[in-house]
Structure formats: structure tokens, C-alpha cells
Amino acid sequence: MRHLLSTKGLDRDDAIRLLDVAEDMADVQGREVKKLPTLRGKTVVNLFFEDSTRTRISFEAAAKRLSADVINFSAKGSSVSKGESLKDTAQTLAAMGADAVVVRHPASGAPHTLASSGWIDAGIINAGDGTHEHPTQALLDAFTIRRRLHGAGSRGRDLDGVTVTIVGDILHSRVARSNVWLLDTLGARIRLVAPPTLLPVDVSGWPAEVGFDLDEAIDAGSPDVVMMLRIQAERMNAAFFPNSREYARRWGLDDERLARLRPDSIVMHPGPMNRGLEISAAAADSPQSTVREQVANGVSVRMAALYLLLSGDREDS
Ligand code: CP
Numbered sequence: 001m002r003h004l005l006s007t008k009g010l011d012r013d014d015a016i017r018l019l020d021v022a023e024d025m026a027d028v029q030g031r032e033v034k035k036l037p038t039l040r041g042k043t044v045v046n047l048f049f050e051d052s053t054r055t056r057i058s059f060e061a062a063a064k065r066l067s068a069d070v071i072n073f074s075a076k077g078s079s080v081s082k083g084e085s086l087k088d089t090a091q092t093l094a095a096m097g098a099d100a101v102v103v104r105h106p107a108s109g110a111p112h113t114l115a116s117s118g119w120i121d122a123g124i125i126n127a128g129d130g131t132h133e134h135p136t137q138a139l140l141d142a143f144t145i146r147r148r149l150h151g152a153g154s155r156g157r158d159l160d161g162v163t164v165t166i167v168g169d170i171l172h173s174r175v176a177r178s179n180v181w182l183l184d185t186l187g188a189r190i191r192l193v194a195p196p197t198l199l200p201v202d203v204s205g206w207p208a209e210v211g212f213d214l215d216e217a218i219d220a221g222s223p224d225v226v227m228m229l230r231i232q233a234e235r236m237n238a239a240f241f242p243n244s245r246e247y248a249r250r251w252g253l254d255d256e257r258l259a260r261l262r263p264d265s266i267v268m269h270p271g272p273m274n275r276g277l278e279i280s281a282a283a284a285d286s287p288q289s290t291v292r293e294q295v296a297n298g299v300s301v302r303m304a305a306l307y308l309l310l311s312g313d314r315e316d317s
Contacts, residue, residue, distance in 0.1 A: 001123075001308045001309055002115075002123060002309070003111075003123055003124045003125070003309070004123075004124075004125045004126060004135055004136070004305050005111050005112055005115060005117045005124065005125075005126045005133070005135070006126065006132075006133045006135055006178070006181070007133065007138050007139070007178045007179075007180040007182035007185070008133070008177075010135070010181075010182065010185065011075055011185065012158065012185050012186065014153065015139070015142070015182060015185055015309070016156060016157075016158060016222065017036075018095055018139055018184075018223070018299075018301070018304050018305065018308065019139065019142060019143050019146060019155075019245075019304075020155045020156065021304035021307060022139070022142075022143050022297070022300040022301045022303070022304040023152070023153060023154075023155055023300075024304075025065075025299075025301075025303040025304050025307070026152070026297070026300040027301040028065075028303075029065070029299065029300060033087060034065055035064075035065050035066075035067060036065065036066050036067065037067045037068045037072075037167070037259065037309070038067065038307060038311055039063065039065040039066040039068035039306065039310055039311065040068070040212050040219060042068045042069070042099040042100070042310050043061040043068065043069045043070075043071065043096070043097050043098050043099050043100075044059070044068045044069070044070050044071070044098070044099065044100045044101075044102065044306060044310075045070075045071045045073060045093050045096075045098040045100070045102065045122075046059055046060060046070065046071070046072045046073060046102045046127075047050070047073045047089070047093065047100045047103045047104070048072075048073065048074050048075065048103075048127070049075040049080065049102050049103075049104060049105045049106060049110075050075075050104050050105065050106050050128065052104055052127070052128070053271075053272065054270075054271055054272075054295055054298060055104065055134075055137070056072070056102075056104070056126045056127070057127065058295070058298040058299045058302050059088075059102045059125075059136075059302050059306075060072065061126065061299050061302075062299050062300075062302035062303040062305075062306055063265075063302075063306055064301055066303055066306055066307060068099075068100075068306065071093075071096070071098070073089075073093075073133035075255070077092070080278045083237040086105075086110065086113065086114070086117070087117070087119050090114055090117070090120045091119050091120065091278070093120060093122070094119065094120040094121065094122065096097060097123045097240045098120065099122055099123065099218040099310055100122055100123040100124075100125060100128045100309055101114065101120065101122045101123070101124050101125070102125045102126040102305060103124060103125070103126065103127060103129075104129070104150050104273070105126045105128075105129050105130070106129075106130055107129065107130050108129050108130030108131055108132035109129060109130070110130075111124050111125075111126035111127075111129050112126075112129075123309035123310060125306075125309065125312070126201050128174055129174065130174065131171070131172050131173070131174055131177075131235065132177065133174050133177055133178045134174040134175050134177075134178050134270075135178050135182075136301055136302055136305055137174075137175050137178060137179075137270050137296070137298075138175065138178035138179045138181070138182040138183075139182065139301045139305070140294055140297045140298040140300075140301040140302075141175075141179055141182075141227070141268060141270070141294065142159065142179075142182055142183065142186060143297050143300070144268065144290050144293050144294050144297050144302050145159060145162060145164070145188075145224075145225055145266070146159060147293075148266050148290060148293075149162060149224065149266075157185060158186040158187045159186040159187050159188040160188075161187065161188075162183075162184075162187070162188040162189070162224050162225065163188070163189045163191070163219075163222075163223045163224045163225070164179075164183055164188050164189070164190050164191070164223060164224065164225040164227060165190075165191045165192075165193055165217050165223040165225065165227065166179060166180070166190065166192050166193070166208075166227045166229065167192075167193045167194065167214055167217075167224050167226065167227065167228050167229060167251060167253070167278070168193075168198065168228055168229035168230070168231065168251060168278050169194070169197050169198045169229050169230065169231050169232050169278075170192055170194045170198055170200060170203065170229065171194075171197075171198045171199060171200050172198075172232040172235040172236070173227060173229050173230075173232070175270045176192070176229055179227065180192075180208055181207075181228060182209065184207040184208075189209075190207065190208035190209070191205075191208060191209045191210075191211060191217055191218045191223065192208050192209070192210045192211070192214065193210075193211050193212065193214050193251070194210075194211060194251070195212065195242055195247070195250070206245055208280060214250065214251050214253075214257065214276060215257070218257055218260050218261060218314070219260065222262055222265075223265060224262075224264075224266070225265065225266050225268060226253065226261065226265060226267050226268070227268040227269070227270075228253050228267070228268070228269045228273075228278050228279045228283075229269075229270070229278065230269070230270070230271075230272060230273065230274060230278060231244075231274055231277055231278055243285065244277055245278065247278070248276065248278075251278070252276075252277060252278055252279065252280065253267065253278065253279045253280065253283045254280045255280050255282045255283065257283075258280065258282060258283040258286060258288070261288065263288075265271065265288060266288055266289075266290050267279075267283055267284075267286065267287075267288045267289045267290065267291075268290050268291070268294060269284065269291050270294065271291060271294070271295065273291070300316055
């Protein structure tokens with residue numbers, strides 16, 4: 001694998017391979033000696049033009065557990081604030097010998113630009129670009145679902161027939177897009193539930209059923225997985241409709257809806273959560289919630305991504 005830019009471009013075999021390598025990495029993390037020498041001498045740059053807690057820290061932890069050197073770059077406080085371009089930033093990183101660049105950027109397509117530009121000869125991992133994709137989030141979500149439903153160590157398995165309901169701000173969600181493509185590739189059945197104003201115009205072309213009624217989706221659909229999405233207020237204008245109170249009442253996973261889920265349904269959220277808006281505190285902290293597992297699994301999945309990018313043959317993908 002030369003770059004990891006999207007899940008839309010990931011075929012089933014590559015996706016399963018990534019999840020299986022993540023299982024190997026999870027095994028390593030369960031041992032007393034958690035660190036592998038695999039990427040000694042390699043340099044991973046975390047290039048973040050947008051804020052992040054989980055993704056940036058887990059990529060740093062993943063790279064360090066594989067013994068790579070890590071450089072953290074945040075646009076805030078860098079020469080980007082003086083107007084330096086993505087090209088000049090990339091060429092600066094190339095001059096410092098970056099082998100992999102993990103990039104988060106507010107512009108959809110920025111990681112693809114880096115990967116195809118020739119400005120830098122490094123493996124590029126998309127850590128979230130605009131409203132486009134967030135492939136490692138979807139991979140860690142799929143890994144979490146596979147572990148919960150099929151058990152740890154379920155190598156080689158896909159998610160055939162698993163029903164996943166994704167709820168909320170689909171319009172602005174790169175997490176939703178990456179999940180839809182990956183879950184479809186892995187055989188899951190996907191339903192999207194959102195207010196009409198928070199659905200993208202091209203959603204009819206996605207491999208998913210679309211509905212507007214969360215109660216109907218919970219009662220009639222009885223999903224294996226309910227994935228709640230964050231309301232991305234920072235990407236909306238002041239005319240956000242519905243308002244917060246109405247949103248929580250109609251599309252929030254509150255205590256009453258949590259109680260109506262099957263006891264073996266799992267509740268996911270990529271974080272950061274707006275507690276009391278898209279998810280109640282009881283739902284976020286319930287035994288059905290995988291929120292913390294998702295964060296822990298993120299390190300294993302990102303170790304797998306870095307390993308596959310940097311340790312072997314870097315064929316195009
Ligand atoms: N899920 C996610 O991408 O979280 P961060 O924005 O904290 O990285």
C-alpha cells in the first residue's frame with residue numbers, strides 16, 4: 001500500500017488485511033513489551049491543519065510503538081499562519097526526510113493533492129479532509145464492530161449481513177462517508193437516519209437506505225450497530241435547522257431510545273461527543289457503548305496502517 005487516502009478506493013482484500021494486521025498489533029499491545037522495532041529509522045510527520053485529540057494522539061502512539069520517529073506539526077503556531085502554502089510546507093517536510101505524512105486538512109482532497117503532487121515522496125495517510133473522508137476512523141470502527149460481534153482474533157472475517165444505522169449530521173461527516181464505503185465493501189447493510197437538512201444531495205447514489213425517523217429505525221430495524229454522529233456546528237451557518245432542542249428530541253440517542261435497543265446492539269460514536277445533543281450521557285457510558293474501545297482500537301488500526309505503508313513494498317493503491 002503506497003497511500004491510505006479513502007475507503008472508497010479500498011477493496012475487500014485490502015480492508016480485511018488491514019483489520020487482520022490490526023489484530024496482530026492488538027496482540028502486541030496486550031503483551032508486557034508493547035514496542036516493536038519494525039519502523040526504526042523511519043520518520044512519521046503528523047501534519048494537522050485542523051484540531052484533533054484522538055486521531056493525532058493515536059497516530060503518535062502508533063508510530064512510537066513501532067519505534068518510528070515522530071514529528072508533530074500543527075498549523076496553529078506554524079508558518080502556515082504567515083501564509084505558507086501546502087506545497088512549501090510539504091517540501092519542507094520532504095527536506096526533513098519524512099517517510100509518512102499523516103494529514104488532516106479542512107479542504108476535501110488535500111491529502112490526494114499531496115499524494116499526487118510530487119512535492120514529497122512519502123506515504124500519505126488521510127486523517128480527515130473536509131467533509132470528504134476519514135479512512136482510519138472507518139477502519140477502527142469496522143475493527144471494533146468485528147471484535148464485538150465476532151470476538152477478538154476473528155481474522156479473515158468480514159461484516160456480511162451486519163446491520164448498521166448511522167444517525168445524525170451526515171452532510172458534514174467524513175466519518176459517515178468513509179464508513180458507508182467500507183461497511184458496504186465488507187458486506188454490512190447500512191441505513192442512514194438524519195433530518196432532511198443534514199443529508200447530502202448525492203445520498204441517493206450511496207449504498208445505503210435513507211430514512212428520517214430514528215424511532216422507526218430502532219423499532220422496525222432492530223440494528224446490530226447504532227452509530228451516532230457529532231453535530232458539526234463549526235461547519236454550519238447560523239441557520240442550522242433543526243435547533244438543538246428539537247434535534248435532541250427527534251434524532252438524539254436518549255435514555256428512552258437506548259432502553260428500546262436490543263440488549264446486544266452496540267452504540268458507537270467517533271468522538272468528540274456533544275453529550276445531551278446527539279447522545280445522552282447514559283448512552284455514551286452504557287455497557288453497549290464502544291466509545292472507549294474505538295479509541296483504544298484506533299492505536300492498533302493506525303499501527304497497521306503505518307506498518308503496511310512503511311515496512312514493505314509500497315505499491316500503488
Ligand atoms: N474521531 C476523531 O477524528 O476525533 P478527533 O477529531 O479528536 O481526532
